Structures are given as C-alpha cells and as structure tokens.
Amino acid sequence: xxxxxxxxxxxxxxxxxxxxxxxxxxxxxxxxxxxxxxxxxxxxxxxxxxxxxxxxxxxxxxxxxxxxxxxxxxxxxxxxxxxxxxxxxxxxxxxxxxxxxxxxxxxxxxxxxxxxxxxxxxxxxxxxxxxxxxxxxxxxxxxxxxxxxxxxxxxxxxxxxxxxxxxxxxxxxxxxxxxxxxxxxxxxxxxxxxxxxxxxxxxxxxxxxxxxxxxxxxxxxxxxxxxxxxxxxxxxxxxxxxxxxxxxxx
Numbered sequence: 001x002x003x004x005x006x007x008x009x010x011x012x013x014x015x016x017x018x019x020x021x022x023x024x025x026x027x028x029x030x031x032x033x034x035x036x037x038x039x040x041x042x043x044x045x046x047x048x049x050x051x052x053x054x055x056x057x058x059x060x061x062x063x064x065x066x067x068x069x070x071x072x073x074x075x076x077x078x079x080x081x082x083x084x085x086x087x088x089x090x091x092x093x094x095x096x097x098x099x100x101x102x103x104x105x106x107x108x109x110x111x112x113x114x115x116x117x118x119x120x121x122x123x124x125x126x127x128x129x130x131x132x133x134x135x136x137x138x139x140x141x142x143x144x145x146x147x148x149x150x151x152x153x154x155x156x157x158x159x160x161x162x163x164x165x166x167x168x169x170x171x172x173x174x175x176x177x178x179x180x181x182x183x184x185x186x187x188x189x190x191x192x193x194x195x196x197x198x199x200x201x202x203x204x205x206x207x208x209x210x211x212x213x214x215x216x217x218x219x220x221x222x223x224x225x226x227x228x229x230x231x232x233x234x235x236x237x238x239x240x241x242x243x244x245x246x247x248x249x250x
Contacts, residue, residue, distance in 0.1 A: 100228040150193035156180035
C-alpha cells in the first residue's frame with residue numbers, strides 16, 4: 001500500500017452521510033397522521049440523526065488521516081526519499097497512565113507488519129513495532145526505553161542512538177555523542193543505519209545538553225517532534241524486501 005492508496009474509503013463515508021441527510025429531510029412529519037405514526041417517525045428521525053452524527057465523526061477522523069498521509073508524503077518528497085511501502089493503522093490502545101510510551105495498532109502480520117518495523121506520522125518518527133500479532137501490534141514509542149533508533153545530529157552529522165526514558169517524561173536521550181557539542185534546538189533525524197527508517201526523517205529537537213560525562217559523551221535530552229499524546233493513526237513502514245522481512249520476523 002502506498003501513502004495515498006488508503007484514502008479511498010472516505011468517499012464511501014461521504015456518500016453515506018449525504019444519503020442519511022436526504023432521508024432525514026423526507027422523514028420529517030407533517031401536520032396530519034396518527035399519533036402512532038408520528039411517534040414512529042420521531043423514533044426513526046432520532047435514529048437517523050445518531051447515524052449521521054456517527055458518520056460525521058468518522059469523516060472527521062478520515063480527514064485527519066488524509067491530512068497526516070499527505071503531510072508524510074510532502075515531507076518525504078522534500079527529503080528526496082522514494083515512495084515507501086506502508087500500511088495505515090489506527091491506534092486502538094495505549095498505556096493507561098504515565099507519559100506515553102506504547103500504543104496498540106489495528107495492523108498485524110496478516111497486513112505485512114513485523115516486529116522491528118518503523119512507525120511514522122506527519123513526516124516524523126513515532127516509534128518501532130515491538131511485538132506483532134496476527135491482527136494487532138504493539139508500538140514502542142520513541143519515549144520507550146526499548147525503542148533504540150540509529151540517529152544523528154543534523155548540524156554536526158555525528159551518529160548516535162536514541163533511548164527513551166518514559167518513566168520520567170515523553171522525552172528521550174541521544175547517546176554516544178562525544179565529538180561535537182550539541183546545540184539547543186538542533187534537529188535529530190534518522191541516520192538510515194540498519195534500514196529500519198530511511199535517512200533524514202525527523203525524530204525530534206535537542207531540548208537540553210550537559211557537558212560530556214567523564215569526558216566520554218554528552219548527556220542529551222531530545223523532545224519528540226511527533227505529538228505522542230494525541231496519536232489516532234500512524235503509518236507503518238513495511239519491509240521492502242524478503243531479506244529484511246526475514247530479519248524482522250520473530
């Protein structure tokens with residue numbers, strides 16, 4: 001599935017909404033008729049009103065999904081990244097308390113999802129699939145300790161790796177940076193190593209940085225660019241070849 005191939009169902013929802021509104025207009029009772037018929041029409045009118053409200057909510061969700069997909073596509077085009085094989089997934093669960101660190105999505109192995117697949121939204125990195133079931137999967141967000149992504153400081157080009165600290169906040173650490181002092185606000189992006197993510201996808205921005213610890217590396221805290229608390233949909237990057245599929249399969 002390409003980035004835009006999942007937008008088609010929105011047309012069906014629009015058609016249903018229009019049909020519901022037309023039905024409502026034809027079912028409004030006039031001044032004549034028995035009380036029983038009037039009561040029946042009122043019940044039908046109430047039911048149709050509820051259906052239209054549900055359709056409007058579904059359309060709003062679909063609009064957000066389309067907007068997110070389009071933003072992902074624009075970001076990838078600006079970075080010169082070729083079209084990726086993806087599947088659109090909806091968030092159906094999340095950790096009940098504390099900072100956001102894990103979500104559950106409605107896509108699994110039957111959709112091509114495997115543990116280790118990258119997850120993005122609106123052109124930013126969200127996390128990595130940590131466990132893939134048949135029809136649903138768990139995503140470790142960038143704030144989760146088990147989410148380790150090869151990354152780099154865009155300004156200096158120095159490579160590091162991310163490690164979440166969800167017990168404290170939704171921020172994460174950028175480790176193994178020891179040559180160039182990071183700047184506050186500097187962009188942290190994917191390095192493209194290991195092939196999980198293409199190079200140059202934005203992960204976050206440097207929030208704070210201390211001096212090198214024991215002259216080994218800098219202590220860098222990064223703020224994710226994705227809003228991890230309000231995720232409703234995400235795009236899962238599917239393995240691009242059979243060799244990578246085997247590596248990611250449990």
